[in-house]
Amino acid sequence: MSLEIKALHAQIPGREILKGLNLTINPGEVHAIMGPNGSGKSTLSKVLCGHEDYEVTSGEVLLDGENILDMEVDARSRAGLFLAFQYPHEIPGVSNANFLRAALKARLPKGEDIDAVKFYKQLYARMDQLEMDRSFTSRSVNEGFSGGEKKRNEILQLMMLEPKYAILDETDSGLDIDALKIVSRGVNAMRSENRGFLVITHYQRLLNYIQPDIVHVLKDGRIVKTGGKELSLELEERGYDWVTDESLVAAA
Amino acid sequence: MVTAPEPVDSDISDIKVDNTGNFTFPERNKFDSGFGITDKTVDYIADVKGDPDWIREFRHKALKVFNEKPMPTHWATKDLENIKFDEFRYYLSDGQKPKRSWDDVPEDVKKTFDRLGIPEQERKFLAGVEAQYDSEAAYSNIKAAVEEQGVIFVNSTEGLHKYPEIFKKWFGKVIPTGDNKFSALNSAVFSGGSFIYVPPGVKVSHPLQAYFRINSEQFGQFERTLIIADEGSEVMYMEGCTAPKFETATLHSAVVELVAMKGAKIQYVTVQNWSSNVFNLVTKRGIAHEDAEVRWIDCNIGSRLTMKYPGVIMKGRRARGEVISIALANSGQHQDTGAKMVHAADDTTSNVISKSISIGQGRSTYRGLVHIPKHLKGCKNNTECDALLINANSHTDTYPAISVRGNQHSTQHEASVSQVSADQIFYLMQRGLTEAEAMSLSVNGFINDLVKEFPMEYSVELKRLIDLEMEGSVG
Numbered sequence: 001m002s003l004e005i006k007a008l009h010a011q012i013p014g015r016e017i018l019k020g021l022n023l024t025i026n027p028g029e030v031h032a033i034m035g036p037n038g039s040g041k042s043t044l045s046k047v048l049c050g051h052e053d054y055e056v057t058s059g060e061v062l063l064d065g066e067n068i069l070d071m072e073v074d075a076r077s078r079a080g081l082f083l084a085f086q087y088p089h090e091i092p093g094v095s096n097a098n099f100l101r102a103a104l105k106a107r108l109p110k111g112e113d114i115d116a117v118k119f120y121k122q123l124y125a126r127m128d129q130l131e132m133d134r135s136f137t138s139r140s141v142n143e144g145f146s147g148g149e150k151k152r153n154e155i156l157q158l159m160m161l162e163p164k165y166a167i168l169d170e171t172d173s174g175l176d177i178d179a180l181k182i183v184s185r186g187v188n189a190m191r192s193e194n195r196g197f198l199v200i201t202h203y204q205r206l207l208n209y210i211q212p213d214i215v216h217v218l219k220d221g222r223i224v225k226t227g228g229k230e231l232s233l234e235l236e237e238r239g240y241d242w243v244t245d246e247s248l249v250a251a252a
Numbered sequence: 253m254v255t256a257p258e259p260v261d262s263d264i265s266d267i268k269v270d271n272t273g274n275f276t277f278p279e280r281n282k283f284d285s286g287f288g289i290t291d292k293t294v295d296y297i298a299d300v301k302g303d304p305d306w307i308r309e310f311r312h313k314a315l316k317v318f319n320e321k322p323m324p325t326h327w328a329t330k331d332l333e334n335i336k337f338d339e340f341r342y343y344l345s346d347g348q349k350p351k352r353s354w355d356d357v358p359e360d361v362k363k364t365f366d367r368l369g370i371p372e373q374e375r376k377f378l379a380g381v382e383a384q385y386d387s388e389a390a391y392s393n394i395k396a397a398v399e400e401q402g403v404i405f406v407n408s409t410e411g412l413h414k415y416p417e418i419f420k421k422w423f424g425k426v427i428p429t430g431d432n433k434f435s436a437l438n439s440a441v442f443s444g445g446s447f448i449y450v451p452p453g454v455k456v457s458h459p460l461q462a463y464f465r466i467n468s469e470q471f472g473q474f475e476r477t478l479i480i481a482d483e484g485s486e487v488m489y490m491e492g493c494t495a496p497k498f499e500t501a502t503l504h505s506a507v508v509e510l511v512a513m514k515g516a517k518i519q520y521v522t523v524q525n526w527s528s529n530v531f532n533l534v535t536k537r538g539i540a541h542e543d544a545e546v547r548w549i550d551c552n553i554g555s556r557l558t559m560k561y562p563g564v565i566m567k568g569r570r571a572r573g574e575v576i577s578i579a580l581a582n583s584g585q586h587q588d589t590g591a592k593m594v595h596a597a598d599d600t601t602s603n604v605i606s607k608s609i610s611i612g613q614g615r616s617t618y619r620g621l622v623h624i625p626k627h628l629k630g631c632k633n634n635t636e637c638d639a640l641l642i643n644a645n646s647h648t649d650t651y652p653a654i655s656v657r658g659n660q661h662s663t664q665h666e667a668s669v670s671q672v673s674a675d676q677i678f679y680l681m682q683r684g685l686t687e688a689e690a691m692s693l694s695v696n697g698f699i700n701d702l703v704k705e706f707p708m709e710y711s712v713e714l715k716r717l718i719d720l721e722m723e724g725s726v727g
Contacts, residue, residue: 049682052674073681074690082682089679093697102693103683140697157683 001064002026003081003165003196008059010047017043019221020059025165028193032207032232033200035218036240041200042086044218045169049083050076063165078107080164084154084171091141096153097123099141100160107161126159130186147174155186166190167198172206184209204236217243285343285441291315294440297343301409301443304416314429314439321433329586331557335531340503342441342474398456403487404449405460408476411447418449422480426509426565427537434533434559438474438507445475445506450485450516459488459521459707477508481516481544488519490707502529502556510538512546514568519547523710525717526555528584534560537592540600542568549705550577552587553717561619563592566600573602576705578714581614582721590619590651591635599630606637607699610646611721618650618667626657633663640698641671642691670698692722 003025010018017040025031035041047054048061050073061068068076091099100123104114120137127136130152142150151171158166168187172180187210191197199210207215207229215232217225217240225231225243235243285296294315298308323332398405404415412419429439450456481487504526512518518538526532532555538546548562564573575591593602608616618637633656639648650667672694680690695718696703703711 049678051678072687073678074684074686077682077684085679085682089673089676091676091680091694091697093700094693099680099683099693102685102689106684106686106689161683 002062003064003198004060004062005048006060006062008044008047008061009057010043010054010059011057012053012055016057017054017221018047018059021218021222023198023216023223025196025198027164027196029214030191030197030199030210030212032212032215033198033218033223034202034204034215034232034235034240037202039218040221041218042169045083045167045198045200048076048167049073049081074106077161077163082158082161082163082166084151084158084166084168086169086171086173088142088150088154090143090145092143094141095138096141096156097137100157103157103161123160126156126186129159129189130156131182132156148176148179151175151183152179152186155183159186159190162190162195164194165196165198167200168210169200170202171199172201172203180206181209204232207232219243285341287341288338289315289318289340289342289437289441293342297441297443300343302413304412306420307412310424310429311440311442314436317430318433318436318440321430321436323433328559329557329588331586332531335503337503340473343443397458398460401454401456402451403454403456404447406447408445408447408478409443411478415447415449418480419447419478422509422511423478424509426511426539427507427535431535434505435507435535438476438505438535442474442476442507445477445508446479446489447477448479448487448489450479450481450487452482452513453484454482455486456488459490461490473504475506477506478511479509479518479520480511481513481518483513484515485513486517488521490521490523490710492522492524502531504530504532504534506534506536508534508536510536510546512538512540512544512571514541515543516541517545517547519549520562521549521706521710523551523553523706523714525553526558528554528556528582530555532558532560534558536560537563537565538573539565539567540571540573542597543570544568545572545574547574548576548591550575550589551579551706551710551714552577552589553580553721554582555585555587557586557588559588561590561592561621563594563621564602565594565596566602567596569597569599571597571600573600575604575606576702577606578699578702579606579608579616580718580721581608581610581616583612583614586615586617588617588619590617590621592621593623593633595622595624595628595631595633598628600628601632603633604635604637605702607640607702608637608648609640609642609695609698610648611642613643613645613647615647615649617648618652620652620654622652622654622656622663624656624658624661624663628658629660631656631661633661635663635665637667638698639667639669640695641669642695644671646671688719688722692719695722 005021005023008018008021009016021044033041043054047056056069063079063081068079071079101114101119108114123137132152142153145153154171171183175183199212212229215227215229216223217235219240285293291312294311298311325332424439427435429436448460479489510518510520536548540546546564550562552558552560562575566573573593577589579587579589581587587608590606591604593604595602602622604620606618608618610616616639620635622633622635624631624633635652637650641648648669652665654663654665656663672691676694677687677690680693681687685693696715703714706714
């Protein structure tokens with residue numbers, strides 16, 4: 001049981017972005033990926049979720065042993081993969097509550113519906129944890145939300161959908177310190193031995209609140225260094241330039 | 253004299269269903285005017301219906317106008333030229349009860365009803381199991397309830413026979429025969445439709461539904477509806493339903509006239525889902541006298557070509573007119589819809605909100621006309637038209653014509669075209685929705701604020717209908 005990324009190569013037309021990426025996330029683990037701009041961090045999250053702009057040229061992604069690269073975007077989601085978007089989309093006219101209900105219903109056998117009472121009970125409990133006002137249930141998904149509200153809403157979805165593996169793509173960007181704390185609290189509440197996290201971030205700051213077990217450095221489409229939490233502190237202090245590709249060094 | 257042709261019996265197994273749930277079945281008709289339209293056709297219809305002389309004359313005059321008027325292809329689509337008037341039958345009346353039973357209705361038809369959540373009673377009608385039978389009971393109840401208040405709610409034929417003094421006063425006055433080629437056609441061959449009169453001060457508590465007195469005539473090709481709300485009265489009328497209607501005829505041309513007297517309020521709700529071979533060319537207009545209000549709430553789905561621009565003539569001071577419309581055009585369909593707002597008194601207010609959705613190669617056109625003449629003051633108009641394109645090859649056009657003379661008025665116009673973006677669909681699918689579900693949700697969101705204007709049961713059906721339309725639209 002794990003999310004296993006093996007020698008993953010992916011490209012947009014004319015440019016390879018992921019160049020043989022290897023990473024294994026076991027349930028219960030929180031992995032952080034850090035790296036300079038353009039290293040492929042966001043590409044990784046989109047490729048894992050099946051975004052059509054990216055073409056996987058080789059490699060495998062196994063979700064609990066099943067290769068998900070041939071699966072549609074929605075099937076990957078239902079298989080247990082969740083992405084908290086860096087730029088969550090607005091869905092005009094669709095209320096947050098209806099959106100979540102539709103997403104939960106999509107996980108049920110055809111013809112079955114969710115229990116509305118249970119649903120709202122859970123939704124309100126989760127919203128309380130994220131200090132979200134009840135009015136958010138009837139507001140259109142992300143429409144007119146502030147940057148911080150959008151990120152909170154992403155974590156609310158994570159909490160409601162309870163995925164096996166969650167990717168947080170720069171969830172800290174655009175958050176003030178109070179919002180960062182609230183969002184982190186939500187994520188930490190979801191940490192469990194049955195769930196793996198991949199936290200993509202530019203900054204060490206987020207990792208003060210969501211403590212990673214393992215930190216990776218992504219550079220030019222490959223993981224070039226892996227370490228413990230202390231690695232993120234070092235990166236914060238020294239930047240990325242000093243990091244060299246250990247695998248290349250080893251090969252040399 | 254008329255000799256009725258022998259009814260032709262048909263078997264339920266002849267019902268044809270296509271993959272979108274549209275279905276047709278061979279009809280048996282006691283009265284059949286034959287193909288094409290001539291003075292003889294008009295006389296035939298007048299004979300069968302036992303028209304009074306003035307209506308017979310009205311029909312003949314209308315036929316002349318129809319023949320003389322050119323097709324409006326100088327502004328409308330050339331597709332109109334494909335209508336072969338000689339290939340239609342202009343009057344059919346089902347004189348007998350169908351013999352088919354519910355058990356005989358094909359499974360896939362039943363399934364479509366299930367998925368749309370159509371009530372049992374309507375299913376039977378729509379499947380051709382019943383024409384006017386059980387639904388009579390429900391209709392009678394409504395009728396009894398409103399009759400106590402003095403409301404007249406009958407079909408147009410009964411209206412003109414039984415209440416000539418009211419009928420004659422307003423019939424053809426809101427929409428004159430020569431308004432357009434198709435109103436003339438309707439005037440020549442009309443049958444079916446409703447006649448409603450609401451006495452002064454009466455607020456009709458039930459929405460009056462055409463559902464409730466469904467019969468073959470009601471769903472005629474050339475229905476004619478006349479609603480008069482007398483001073484200070486209120487009425488809501490609902491027609492149609494979201495189920496795909498079986499169609500043997502492919503030309504529909506209705507005329508609907510509304511008269512709201514001083515302080516009266518009329519709301520007219522339409523939800524129609526035509527099969528994709530239908531030309532649906534409808535003229536709808538209301539007159540709002542002083543302090544009166546006419547609201548058209550309109551949803552058009554399907555058809556090969558729909559041309560429909562509900563209008564309000566605000567004739568008295570402080571009159572209000574409103575058109576709220578949703579149009580959905582799938583591949584092979586053209587929804588050419590809009591609104592006409594004619595301000596003819598001071599301090600009149602009109603509001604037009606139109607949303608259209610084009611799927612696949614579907615095409616939607618908004619055509620609006622707002623007229624505020626120079627001699628008036630204090631008139632207001634608000635026009636909003638938003639178009640949503642689902643695919644890159646979907647098509648939308650907007651032709652707003654707002655003519656405002658004088659400087660004591662206020663108008664605003666907003667138009668937008670948006671496309672369901674790939675990133676929005678990706679976002680929704682990442683949460684586990686299939687592509688079709690993601691599309692449906694986006695489309696339902698787009699029209700959500702307008703759907704709220706429809707009565708509850710319609711809005712639920714609308715949502716399901718959009719789900720069904722979207723299923724077929726994505727690869």
